[in-house]
Amino acid sequence: MVLAFDTATAAITVALHEWVPGEGARRRGRAEAVDRRRHTELLTPSIQAVLAEAGAAPDALSAIAVGVGPGPYTGLRVGLVTARAMGASLGVPVHGVCTLDAIAWASGRGEPFAVATDARRKEVYWARYASSRARATEPAVGPAADVLNGAPDGLPVIGEGAALYPEVLGASGHEPLLPTASAVAELAIARLAGEKGPDLLPPEPLYLRRPDAKEPGPRKKVTPR
Known part of the structure; x- marks a missing residue:
């Protein structure tokens, strides 16, 4: 079973898929939300809800797949930090998938x-x-x-x-607008099964540009008058 999630856009999307021989990826649970400001608050409860829906314990996972962007720094890092922490805790591999x-x-x-x-x-x-x-x-x-x-x-x-x-x-025909964790899981399972598709990536962020936040520079010296 592969747990997948993506927080690189306004979507907070989580899905659990199971690989079935001869059938491919079968979805066991999913949770979808769209909120540009609440990635941190929504991701963990969504993961818990998806595992509960599937009746699966975390230690039943074979791998984790996570969207690596490109995307804004704040939302993107929520998913990546969570994926790496879960992978280390459970001892399962973590695979990155380009959100595009x-x-x-x-x-x-x-x-x-x-x-x-x-x-x-x-x-x-x-x-x-x-x-x-x-x-x-x-x-x-x-x-x-x-x-x-x-x-x-x-x-x-x-x-x-x-x-x-x-x-x-163009004025129409833009769907799908946002990524889904189901697509992340399906892509990861297909590649792990040896099928053709985009390469899986390390669980590292694709920022493409520097984050807005910057480290503060050294304090200016104040010369007494």
């Missing part, structure tokens, strides 16, 4: 498209895909116009970032 890859995976698209999420500061996190299982570019951050710069005409763009800038990235 999870959105792409859930789309099930077979033709080229792009994924864009909200990066704030009037920018988006984005990547282009050959299909839902094959990323064509590295994740990037920048103005919405960057997503289609040099891309084929009419390239579809999905994700919350696309919905925020419809005048640039």
Whole structure:
């Protein structure tokens, strides 16, 4: 069984999936919430609720899969710290999944498209895909116009970032807007089973830019008058 969660966007999403030979990933439980300010408060209760729904104890887990962004620093670190702490406590491996890859995976698209999420500061996190299982570019951050710069005409763009800038990235067809832990779990299980798909990553954050918070500099010397 694989416990998956992602806190790299406004979504606090948790799911438990079990790999069944000949069938693939079977969902045993899930919890979904959207709140840009309460990742810390909602993640742990959501994990507890999903395990309870499935009737599974933490020591029954085989692995943990966690969204590694790109995403804002504060929300992203909540999921990563929780995943690493649980992995160390339970003695199970922790696998990272690019959040853009999870959105792409859930789309099930077979033709080229792009994924864009909200990066704030009037920018988006984005990547282009050959299909839902094959990323064509590295994740990037920048103005919405960057997503289609040099891309084929009419390239579809999905994700919350696309919905925020419809005048640039198209007026419709943006679903799914946010990642789901079910997609994170399905992608991780597929890769662990040897199927094709985006690579699993270390459980380290994909920030792409420096966090807003900065260490305070040295105090200025005060010269007596």
